[in-house]
Amino acid sequence: MRISEIKELLCAEILCGEEQVNSEVQYGFGSDLMSDVLAYVKGKTVLLTGLTNNQVIRTAEMAELSAIIFVRGKKPEHELVKLAMENNIILMLTNDTMYTASGKLYSKGLLGVQIDC
Amino acid sequence: MDVMQYNFNVEKDDFDRAGEASSNIKKILRQLGIDAAIIRRIAIATYEAEINIVIHSLGGEIDLEVDPSSIKIIARDKGPGIANIELAMQAGYSTASDKVREMGFGAGMGLPNMKKCSDKFEVESELGKGTTISMIMFI
Numbered sequence: 001m002r003i004s005e006i007k008e009l010l011c012a013e014i015l016c017g018e019e020q021v022n023s024e025v026q027y028g029f030g031s032d033l034m035s036d037v038l039a040y041v042k043g044k045t046v047l048l049t050g051l052t053n054n055q056v057i058r059t060a061e062m063a064e065l066s067a068i069i070f071v072r073g074k075k076p077e078h079e080l081v082k083l084a085m086e087n088n089i090i091l092m093l094t095n096d097t098m099y100t101a102s103g104k105l106y107s108k109g110l111l112g113v114q115i116d117c
Numbered sequence: 118m119d120v121m122q123y124n125f126n127v128e129k130d131d132f133d134r135a136g137e138a139s140s141n142i143k144k145i146l147r148q149l150g151i152d153a154a155i156i157r158r159i160a161i162a163t164y165e166a167e168i169n170i171v172i173h174s175l176g177g178e179i180d181l182e183v184d185p186s187s188i189k190i191i192a193r194d195k196g197p198g199i200a201n202i203e204l205a206m207q208a209g210y211s212t213a214s215d216k217v218r219e220m221g222f223g224a225g226m227g228l229p230n231m232k233k234c235s236d237k238f239e240v241e242s243e244l245g246k247g248t249t250i251s252m253i254m255f256i
Contacts, residue, residue: 035226038161039233051221055168058136059221062143062160 001025001110003067003090006046009104010094012069016081017090025066028110030102034059040113041065046105048098052076057083066090071098121149123181127170127194132220135171138179139164142190149183151256159188159254162234165227166192166250172217173197174247185256187236192250199242206232206240 004021007014014021029041030048037047037059046067049056052074060068067090070076075093084091094101106112123145125138143160151159163179170177170192177194199205206228213223228250232238237253 032221033224033226034221035165035224035230038165039226039230049221053220054133055135055221058140058164061136062139062157062164064157 001105001108003046003092005108006067006069006105006110007092009108010069010092010096010101012092012094015070015076015091015093016085017067017088020088020090023066023090025110027113028102028105029113030071030098037065038063040115042113045113046110048101048105050074050098052080054080054083056080057087057089060084060089061087067092069094069101071096071101120182120184122183125179125181127167127177127179127192129171129174129176129196131171135168136164139167142179142181145181146183146188151183151188155188155254155256158234159190159252162231162252162254163190163192165231166190166252168222169227169248169250170194172213172220172222177247187256188254190250190252190254192252193247194249195247198244198246198248199240200244202240202242 025046026043027045032051041063044066047065048069069092073095146156174194174196180191182189208229209225211223211225217223235252236255239251242248
């Protein structure tokens with residue numbers, strides 16, 4: 001799914017990485033637990049989270065996430081946006097809750113990461 | 118390629134800078150031309166180790182050693198040590214504080230995740246002294 005399509009579906013604001021709106025992501029992952037992100041994410045993934053501290057960007061850097069969507073209208077501080085820009089990570093902001101945002105993206109075909117059960 | 122060694126300090130409770138050592142290690146490995154998939158595994162494992170030093174210890178350091186066949190990460194801290202390593206290795210087990218959980222950590226995935234990312238993984242810990250985690254990834 002293209003970033004531009006995600007932006008439209010979630011009425012999202014792009015905080016940085018506007019120049020990459022035509023890039024694509026393969027999977028979505030929703031979590032406020034960064035260790036779970038580090039343990040399970042693979043491939044080109046967009047993270048949906050309500051967490052807005054620097055560790056979200058560090059996690060994205062290590063796990064090589066393509067983009068982060070902050071849900072529930074939680075706007076991160078400027079320092080965080082700066083760190084994301086340095087690491088070439090797209091940041092978006094939506095007023096939707098994590099559940100609603102995930103549902104919208106999943107129903108339009110953005111799959112979740114497969115975890116063996 | 119000779120053996121290359123680097124050392125990074127990690128301060129306790131410094132959540133703003135937590136991840137800097139791992140970020141620097143990632144950059145070094147990229148400059149050395151290491152395979153991207155291996156770098157990702159090392160970055161994740163090192164970052165988990167760095168976060169553990171920040172949240173659980175009194176401070177520590179991370180050594181990076183690169184030789185022609187492998188990459189070695191040693192995360193060494195001074196601190197309380199781990200009372201029961203077997204328990205700490207279980208996914209979901211955590212002794213982290215509420216404050217740490219609010220930061221997005223303390224899910225009890227750190228040590229299992231480090232092990233998963235490593236080809237060789239060792240934890241040594243002494244109560245009241247500290248913990249050393251050694252991880253080797255073959256290139």
